[in-house]
Every structure is written in structure tokens, then in C-alpha cells.
Amino acid sequence: MSAQPLLEVRDLSKRFASRESRDASLWVIKDLSFSVRDGEFLTIIGPSGSGKTTLLNMIAQIDAASGGEVRFKSESAPINDPKSLNPGLSCRIGYVTQEDNLLPWRTTLQNVLFPLTVQGRLNDETRARAAELIRHVGLAGFENHYPHELSGGMRKRASLIRTLVYDPPVILMDEPFGALDAQTRAVLQEDLLRLWEMGRKTIVFVTHDIGEAIALGDRTLVLSRAPAKVAGEHQITIPRPRDIRGIMSHPDFGPLYQRIRAQVQ
Amino acid sequence: MASLEHSPASPPAASDSGRLLDRLRSRSDQVIVLVLLFAIWQALSLWLGEYWVGSPWLVVTRFYAGLVDGSVLYHAYYTFAEAVIGFVLGAIPAVLLPFALRRLPIVTAVLDPFMVGGYGAPKLALAPLFILWFGIGIESKIALVAITVFFIVYFSALAGVRALDTRLVQMAQVAGANERDVARHIIFPGAVPYVFTGLRIAMPYSIGGAVVAEIISANRGLGYLVQLSAMNFDTTGVFVALIAVTLIVFICNGAVDFAERRLLRWRPASDAKLQASV
Amino acid sequence: MTTQDGALDLAESTKVKWRQYAVTAGRIGLAVLLLLAWKIGAERAGPLYVADPVLVAQRIVTGISSGELLYHIYVTLRLSVIGFAIGCFFGVALPFVLRRMPRVTNAVEPYIMASVGVPKYALVPLFILWFGIDDAPKLWLIGFLVFYPVFIAVFAGIRNVDRRLVNMARVAGASEAMISREVIWNSLLSFFMASLKIALPRAVSAAIIGEFLVGDAGLGYLIEYSRQNFDTVGVFVGIVVATALVLIINAALVWLDRRVNAWRPTERDMQI
Structure with a gap:
């Protein structure tokens, strides 16, 4: 663990100009600061409407910020001007979105290979890696299916490994499992924990499910209602490898859950 | 919900006055383009001569003169009458037929390839045939317009009858509605938006069909006026007739729009407009 | 229970089968009926008004074997294809150019949309006046008629491209050119195919109408020339061949659309 954080968010702010009322525009996020160490699995939890997606969009440089900065490896990138954004910061920040955003005209395999194709990194080695990931998440045999022929869970898996395949140092995840059934x-x-333990990427995982935040993360940040600020921070001391299904019976789980729930309004 | 969507974000500087300025700028851009178009028209007229391109001013004065002495209105009246009568004669059976056939799926299936063929066939190519049968008067144009409109509207109305929400019908039956009530209160209102999509698409075709037939063979109507002026190398006259035809198209589109808005007040703002303009 | 279900299924499937037979028989019956009506109509109305179907068929056969009819078809098709290519090129290229210039787009859009309302066929006499009596006026007509549906479809398609897919591609490292080619082009392909279904048959019809008015060959010329010489058989031959040509093109486009858009969920459109 190096002293220098890999990703640092400083005084980040975002407001939307209100359409109807002429008075103060709406601050969704105000002066939000936190940092993520290299190899850390950070989970962020907040009530719906607390600007979680907006936060990730700004880190991924899809949306411009209204103030503050995001530092990656101590280098600051200008993200206050929509025109100078660098989405994905040169392929170093991966983003698994809430919707799978698979390209409907590409098969599963072609979708997984998409980032490699556009980055010009398609070769035997990366192809082999893609095939391995596909096997790992149980999509073998579905390589030539189109997205509309896959189940919701399979689409999610495909979108997950589409980001893993090009190995970005940081991966942002926006409630990727939100729309799925419990099983x-x-x-x-x-699957995600297994894949993470193979490579120990840095992950920023946003969710509104407290159990999920505890089960997956090394550390959990709690965001307040808009304008979002850090309302609490919790180290998750449950040792790894973790048993997801049995995690609730771990002695640390209950107290953590109570403390976090008290902060999530 | 839409996570990757560009949010309606505004950089800190953007404010309401900024947005107003934006709107003002876009309006002024549009006005500039309009002025530019007229300038190009005028320049072409000066460069090539009034003989090839009638100047905008000349066209406007001729148009006005035509309105005052009634000559433009005379021709416009025929084109308008052909288009409207043909439109009505084609649209009415086209709307009624799918409703009549709703309970007869086999008959609908039998008719299907013939209807698809009729829809796809180049109806305007039939113009000489209709002129042969009905002469060069108004009847041949009405026939051409009616047959063109019929197939377009038939398929829209059929789509409306088919797209019917079966849950709504069941709901109505559970509530004690009989067959006639279902047709009147569920199926007909549900199909109306589809019918209007068809009418919207068909309207420009009806005027286009009338004009084509007039250009081929007629002794009155705006198509005839276009052809006659062109024969006399009178480009100003051609422009006047073209403007009159275009105005009729806009008026008829407006009428369909108006009728649709009146009949479909329950529906959210339509997005069918763009499709219809294809 | 199971046997009962099986019996029901069997009954159901025989019913469906019978229904299919009835439909097929009905279609054949109706086709025969229409031909018969044509034949009777010809006898009742006289050869000046309705050509005898047998004579029409004979004329088509001799026309094809002598090559004369084939020549007319060739002339019409050649014109349609060239005009179509011109209209299609501008219809696709212009929205892609405008995509990069939002301010220009905003300024010209209302005028382009208003010009949709001008009946293009009414422009033919003007085109003849300006561009002479060769292929040029017909090509302008076909070009305009093809341009509008293609332009509107591609323009709307570009506007409707899912921003989330574009952003995903950006994050994954795709360049603007790659996004145009991969995300935007594929997204609007179905819009584009839908517009081709309108534009291609329309190009053929436009060529025929153009030939009514100017020219000395082609199916339109054949129809109009025959009419002026009171050769009703010739009129019918031209119309039958033109209709067949357009319907064949329609069918080919439906087939092509299925192939190109194989990735789409099974479509329920009615192929109209």
C-alpha cells in the first residue's frame, strides 16, 4: 500500500441549472472529497438521487464538473470544461454502467472484444484472455449469441468482462447488479469477487444496497442526500476470501450494517 | 436512471440569460439563412437572366396579380378539388375495410398479398391508363388520387386494428361490454392514431398524384399551369404555380394536423410527424 | 390428462392446417377471379379501353424475345440506379456532415423540412427547361425523390443514436471516426433500410414518370407513346412490366433487410 492514492477526488461539485425556477440552481454534489488506494475495493453507498451516477460520470469524464478536480496518479485532469473531457482517461478508467450498454448488432464475443478492437490491441494473447474470461463467467457456448438472445444476468456478465478484458487500472461500477433477481x-x-481476487484491480463500486456494500468492499463510504457529501466511512474488517451467501452470519456484519444504516437516510 | 446520459449540465457560467441568448442566436441564424436563400435566388436571376430564373420580386408580383385576377385561384381550385375528392374517396373504404374484416382473419389473409402488391405498385404509372379511361378531365385525376390514398391508409388502419390491446378488450368484456360497445369504445379510438398516421402520409401523395396527372394531360389545374408556363419558357409562371402547389400542401397538412389534435387530445404529443414527412 | 391434451393439440394443429389451405385456396381463387374480371372487362369495354390479357401476355413474350422490351426495361433501370445513387449519396452524406456542425444544422433544418412539402414531380417541367431533354431532368427528379426519405431517415437516426452507447465506446477508447462507423452507422442501419424500402421503388416510379414527359425510350415512354397512339395493349404491357419490376425490387429489399438486420429481435412489422 503506497502512501500516494491512485485516485483522488477533491472538492468535487456539480450543479444542474434548474429549468423552471429562476432561483438557485440545484447542487447535486458539493465539495466532495475522498481517495482510493491502489488495489482497493471501495464501495459507495447513498440514497437514490444522491448523485452517485453523476459522481462516476465525472470520474469517467463523461460529464463535466462544476468545480473541483479528480486526480489520477497525482496528475490532475481538467474536467470543468465539457469540450476538454477525456472519457475513460485514455483507457485507464473502465466503467461498468447500470445498463449493460452492449452493442445490439455485435455478438457476445464481438462485444467483449470491442474495446480491444477500437484500441488496436487485438492479438492472440488478448483473444485468449477474452476467451478465458468468457469461460470464467459461464458464457462459454454463448459467444455467437446476440444480446437480445441472452438473459439479463448473462448480459451483465458480458458487460462486466468487456471492461475487465482490457485491464484498466481503475474500474468504476454503477449498481451493475441493481436490476437482477436476488439469486x-x-x-x-x-463471480466479481473471484475475478477481483485474481487481479486485485482498484474498484469504485456504487450501490444502494448496504449488504452488497459490506459484502464486496474493503471500505465503504456513505453519501448524504443531495448535495452529496461524505457522511461516514467504514473499514470492512471481514477477512477475505468471503462467503457471500453466508456473510450475514459473520459477527462483524450486524454491527456494521446497523451503523451504516443509521447514516443512510 | 440513464447513467451514461449526458446530463443537462451547464458549466457554472451558463444562466438563464445565457440560454435566452442561445435561442436568440439560433433564430437570427435561421433568418440569415433565409435572407441568404433569397439573395442566391436573386443573384441567379441576375446572372442567368429573368428568362431562366424569374426574380423573387417578379414572382411575388405575378403571384399577387394571379390571386387578384383569379387565374391562379382558378387552377388551384381544380387541383385542390381533385386532391380532396380523391382523398376522401380513397380514405373512406381504406378505413372501413380493416374494421369490417376484423372478425374475418381468413379473408384478411387471402387479401394480404394483393394489398401488399397494390401498395407497392407504382400507382403514378397508371396515370395514362386512367386518362385513357376517364378522359383528361377531373375524373381521371380523382381516380388516380383515390387509388394511391387507398393503399396507404388501408395498411395504417389495419395496423391500428391489429395493434389493439387485447387486455383492454378483455377488461371491457369483463365490465359487460358487448361486441358493438367494444368496437365503438375500444377498437375505434385505439386505431384513430394509426389512421391519422396514414392520412398524414397520404395527404402529400394525393396532391402530388393530382399534379402529375395534370402535367401529363389536362387543360386546367396547377400541374397544367406548370406545364403550360414551361412550354412558353415562362419560368416566372412556373415558380408561381409551384408556390401555389406548395401552399396547398401546407394547408392540407395543417388541416390534417388540426383534425388530429382535435380528435386525439388524450394522446401525448405526437412523434409521428417526422415519419409522415418521409 | 396427457392424452386429452395431445388430442387437443392435434385438433388445434389440424385446424391451423385447414386454415392455411383455405387461405392458399382463397388467394389462388381471387387471383383467377381478377384475371377473369380483366378478361371479361376487356370484352365488355372493348379493346380501346381494356387490352385483352392474352394479347398482353403475347406482346410481353414477343417483346422479350425480340429484345425490344428488355431494352426499355434496361433504359428505365439504368436511369433509376444512377438517380438513386446520386440521391442516396447526398441523403447519407449530408446528415453526417451536419452532425459535426450543430449551429449550421439548426439554421438550415427548418428550410430543409419545409422543402419536403414541395411536390417534386411538379418540378419536372422546370428541370426540362433548365437541363434539356436528355437524362439530366429525369436524374434531378429521381435524385430529389430519393434524397428526401434517405436524408430524413439518416438525420433522425443520427439524432436518435443512444448516447449511452456512444459514451461507452468513448470510455473504451474509440475515436470519433470509429464511433461514426461502428456505433452510429449500425444504429441507423435499420432506419436507413426502412428508407431504402421507400426510396428504391420510388426511384423506378420516378424514372417511369420522367419518361412519360421526356425521352424516347424506357417503360414510361412505352406506356405514354402507346397511349397517344391508342395502342391499349402497349399501355397494359408497360404497366404490367413496370409493376412487376417494382414488386420484385420490393421483395428483394425485404430479403436484404432481414439479412442485414439479423441482430434485431424478430421483427413484427408487416413488410409494407
């Missing part, structure tokens, strides 16, 4: 969700959480 599929648990399986995918297990």
Missing part, C-alpha cells in the same frame, strides 16, 4: 445477483457478486 442471479449473489452469483454475480461471487
